Amino acid sequence: SRQVYTFGGGAKHDDPRARDKIITGGKGANLAEMAGIGLPVPPGFTITTEQCVQYLAEGGDFSDELRADVAEALTHIEKTVGKSFGDAADPLLVSVRSGARVSMPGMMDTVLNLGLNDETVEGLARTSGDDRFAWDSYRRFIQMYSDVVLGVEHHLFEEALEIAKEDSGYLNDVEMTADDWRKIVKQYKDIVASELDHPFPQDVNEQLWGAIRAVFDSWDSERAKVYRRLNDIPGGWGTAVNVQAMVFGNMGDTSATGVAFTRDPATGEKAYYGEYLVNAQGEDVVAGIRTPQYLTKAAREKAGAKPLSMEEAMPKAYAELAAVFELLEKHYRDMQDIEFTVQQGKLWMLQTRSGKRTAKAALKMAVDMVGEGLIDEATAIKRVDPMALDQLLHPTLDPKAPRDILGRGLPASPGAASGQIVLDADTAEKRAEMGEAVILVRVETSPEDIHGMHAAKGILTARGGMTSHAAVVARGMGRPCVSGASGLSIDMKTRTLKMGGRELKEGDILTLDGASGDIMAGEVPTIEPELAGDFATLMEWADKHRRMKVRTNAETPADCKMARQFGAEGIGLCRTEHMFFDASRISAVRQMILAEDEAGRRGALEKLLPEQRADFHEIFDIMRGLPVTIRLLDPPLHEFVPHEDAEFAELSDEIGIGVDTLKRRASELHEFNPMLGHRGCRLGVTFPEIYEMQARAIFEAACDVAAEHGEAIVPEIMIPLVATAKELEILKALVAKVATQVFEEKGATLEYMVGTMIELPRAALMAGEIAEAGEFFSFGTNDLTQTTLGLSRDDAGKFLPTYVQKGIFARDPFVSLDIEGVGQLVELAAERGRKTRPDIKLGICGEHGGDPASIAFCEKTGLDYVSASPYRVPIARLAAAQAAL
Ligand code: ADP
Numbered sequence: 001s002r003q004v005y006t007f008g009g010g011a012k013h014d015d016p017r018a019r020d021k022i023i024t025g026g027k028g029a030n031l032a033e034m035a036g037i038g039l040p041v042p043p044g045f046t047i048t049t050e051q052c053v054q055y056l057a058e059g060g061d062f063s064d065e066l067r068a069d070v071a072e073a074l075t076h077i078e079k080t081v082g083k084s085f086g087d088a089a090d091p092l093l094v095s096v097r098s099g100a101r102v103s104m105p106g107m108m109d110t111v112l113n114l115g116l117n118d119e120t121v122e123g124l125a126r127t128s129g130d131d132r133f134a135w136d137s138y139r140r141f142i143q144m145y146s147d148v149v150l151g152v153e154h155h156l157f158e159e160a161l162e163i164a165k166e167d168s169g170y171l172n173d174v175e176m177t178a179d180d181w182r183k184i185v186k187q188y189k190d191i192v193a194s195e196l197d198h199p200f201p202q203d204v205n206e207q208l209w210g211a212i213r214a215v216f217d218s219w220d221s222e223r224a225k226v227y228r229r230l231n232d233i234p235g236g237w238g239t240a241v242n243v244q245a246m247v248f249g250n251m252g253d254t255s256a257t258g259v260a261f262t263r264d265p266a267t268g269e270k271a272y273y274g275e276y277l278v279n280a281q282g283e284d285v286v287a288g289i290r291t292p293q294y295l296t297k298a299a300r301e302k303a304g305a306k307p308l309s310m311e312e313a314m315p316k317a318y319a320e321l322a323a324v325f326e327l328l329e330k331h332y333r334d335m336q337d338i339e340f341t342v343q344q345g346k347l348w349m350l351q352t353r354s355g356k357r358t359a360k361a362a363l364k365m366a367v368d369m370v371g372e373g374l375i376d377e378a379t380a381i382k383r384v385d386p387m388a389l390d391q392l393l394h395p396t397l398d399p400k401a402p403r404d405i406l407g408r409g410l411p412a413s414p415g416a417a418s419g420q421i422v423l424d425a426d427t428a429e430k431r432a433e434m435g436e437a438v439i440l441v442r443v444e445t446s447p448e449d450i451h452g453m454h455a456a457k458g459i460l461t462a463r464g465g466m467t468s469h470a471a472v473v474a475r476g477m478g479r480p481c482v483s484g485a486s487g488l489s490i491d492m493k494t495r496t497l498k499m500g501g502r503e504l505k506e507g508d509i510l511t512l513d514g515a516s517g518d519i520m521a522g523e524v525p526t527i528e529p530e531l532a533g534d535f536a537t538l539m540e541w542a543d544k545h546r547r548m549k550v551r552t553n554a555e556t557p558a559d560c561k562m563a564r565q566f567g568a569e570g571i572g573l574c575r576t577e578h579m580f581f582d583a584s585r586i587s588a589v590r591q592m593i594l595a596e597d598e599a600g601r602r603g604a605l606e607k608l609l610p611e612q613r614a615d616f617h618e619i620f621d622i623m624r625g626l627p628v629t630i631r632l633l634d635p636p637l638h639e640f641v642p643h644e645d646a647e648f649a650e651l652s653d654e655i656g657i658g659v660d661t662l663k664r665r666a667s668e669l670h671e672f673n674p675m676l677g678h679r680g681c682r683l684g685v686t687f688p689e690i691y692e693m694q695a696r697a698i699f700e701a702a703c704d705v706a707a708e709h710g711e712a713i714v715p716e717i718m719i720p721l722v723a724t725a726k727e728l729e730i731l732k733a734l735v736a737k738v739a740t741q742v743f744e745e746k747g748a749t750l751e752y753m754v755g756t757m758i759e760l761p762r763a764a765l766m767a768g769e770i771a772e773a774g775e776f777f778s779f780g781t782n783d784l785t786q787t788t789l790g791l792s793r794d795d796a797g798k799f800l801p802t803y804v805q806k807g808i809f810a811r812d813p814f815v816s817l818d819i820e821g822v823g824q825l826v827e828l829a830a831e832r833g834r835k836t837r838p839d840i841k842l843g844i845c846g847e848h849g850g851d852p853a854s855i856a857f858c859e860k861t862g863l864d865y866v867s868a869s870p871y872r873v874p875i876a877r878l879a880a881a882q883a884a885l
């Protein structure tokens, strides 16, 4: 099949491969698509991603066949434009652009103005009638090509330019004359020659193939690899290469270049949004070299900015652009992120793609577009990344709290963050690894800063607009970002920064408000998020389309309340051990554990009973009308044992047992491998009085709440770490005995269920037998992962990252369920459990219950519910709906 596809200039697009992102990459496919619907796209061609993969695998030279196809495609451009590549009289110039299947902003390299050399630059000057433009283009080309293709460091060129400007007393590139640029070109060529021992290539075909090779090679560059790792992009996709006729935004004041979004990517508002620069080339906007101007009059006025918006300065081109926005949104049915250039009043489209957006914007756009009839509810549900909701669920700055404002920048990515100032990406990463919250502060960011941006809670830059690298990447990562804070100056030598007449040093605390652009000294308190409006609407749709229920893992009243607000439909896991750590009762717990005999234990349990009953009373009350699964005590007892001498002494005073005796008991409880030791139902089997007390507390509380509200409470009692049916039988009988006693005492009765965690491979295998007694299964996938992989979660941190890096695990199996392995046990247990007990209730309560990929698996397996931590509940609701659609 074809490896080179032309677009624009009336090229036919019959071959669907031409518009398939997998084949021609996102940029190429959309250029073909735009040209196909009649938009003004400079003609060009795309070399497929398949060629890239082949080239990277085989190395060496390009085939004759490819060279012939490229030559033919180049002819297509030449014919359309009416210029010839390398023609000294009237040269065709091209850009060589990368373009992977998904956009990787700033990750791959682009070369503009290719085809210029010492002869063609004269031709360009003559035909354009603009010497300055021609030489400006040539110096841009030498610099970019040398950087991207030849590997000459760009700062060498920048320094030469700085010195030249200083010598002439210029502040700005705009002041450079044709002669100045001519001199710069000579200097640039000297730099290349001295750095490389060979001159800058004058042969335009050598230039072209060098650039093509560089784009392919850039797929395997370090920064591209980092980006792929952070974004789960497979290394095997490869990038396409797009070669496209140049259009010039730097041909005087009727020319411009810009980037735009059809809606506001930060808020989702239906308003054109973007920036443009007069007399400039594309890279200038993105690189943040000059501060760009607003696209619309409204945006300019709102910001109180002076330089005219595009709407005011170039009304005709702007009107054309606005029409294109409308057309593109209708065509793609999504918000588009666009690059355009105006060459002497004529508009050209250079790129479109579905725009990256904040969670807030994604929500608003999805809901709005349903209202506009552009998409249906199911599409809206699929449009929002469940994990991105996380941004909305977390607190924002309290508007009433005092703010010590240092200055303001552009509100480039919303959300609030406080943390220590760090001035470079490596430091950010190091400090974040030590558990510190950091704010990365840079003059501007580049792709080399990605790891630091990822590690930071927020990002602040002195330069760059709303579409600068920092802004785009921060929005993609969900990090708050304030960009273009022009009042900020950074001194890397003293590692300090100045702003608003104040000096701060690295390590000082800074707060950013990405929604307003405010930069504040110190930490500012936050408030809870707004869960009404678009959020509620989308959640309602999600609830309508999902099959599985979503419960929460919670045991404190505060967590239970929050989870209910977030839409939890019950508690899937209430861990009772957390209740034992409370300061007021830990001594009774310790007394129970360190007691020498049953009588001693029972004495202590007496004291704990009313406390536990109060715990459950509160939880049943908060969760009224919803199911509550309570897990009986699970961890090894020694977790509660004192460690310090002072603690032993205090306990000894309190319970009247000698310190030595206590210490001896404590050391008897020591275990070599507590994770596989005396814990879970093994405690219940050996010390039945503990589970008896807990069961009693549950039933008494349930009876009380039921009586108070005249409402049925159906407790679900869960026995942990069961390996055999016998364990469950014994403990179920114990629970039943307590139930009978309590019901007799209270003169009331309740429905209740007894079930088990499935968290040992044996339990999964024996699920058929276990289901005889077990009325429900809850897959405890944290332990099931540990025990199936023989991998301790608490110790895996040392080697798991390497395992993920080497691709042994695609993802951390404690974050995203190992579907291939552990998933088999879940499927098998579900199947065997159902065979014994067709109406058995099945759920998952491991960390995975809040992970979208794992949730999709649960849907496929037909589980009844997932249970997630409170903040993950909305994520799970949306993910469950996406899984069901
Ligand atoms: P990226 O993927 O990093 O955005 P692009 O390939 O889109 O890289 O190009 C970088 C910049 O160069 C963009 O602003 C784009 O508009 C501009 N550009 C690319 N090709 C051309 C062209 N043929 N004519 C004019 N400008 C171009």
Ligand code: MG
Pocket: 339, 351
């Ligand atoms: Mg681009």
Ligand code: MG
Pocket: 634, 720, 721, 757, 759, 780, 782, 783
């Ligand atoms: Mg467990």
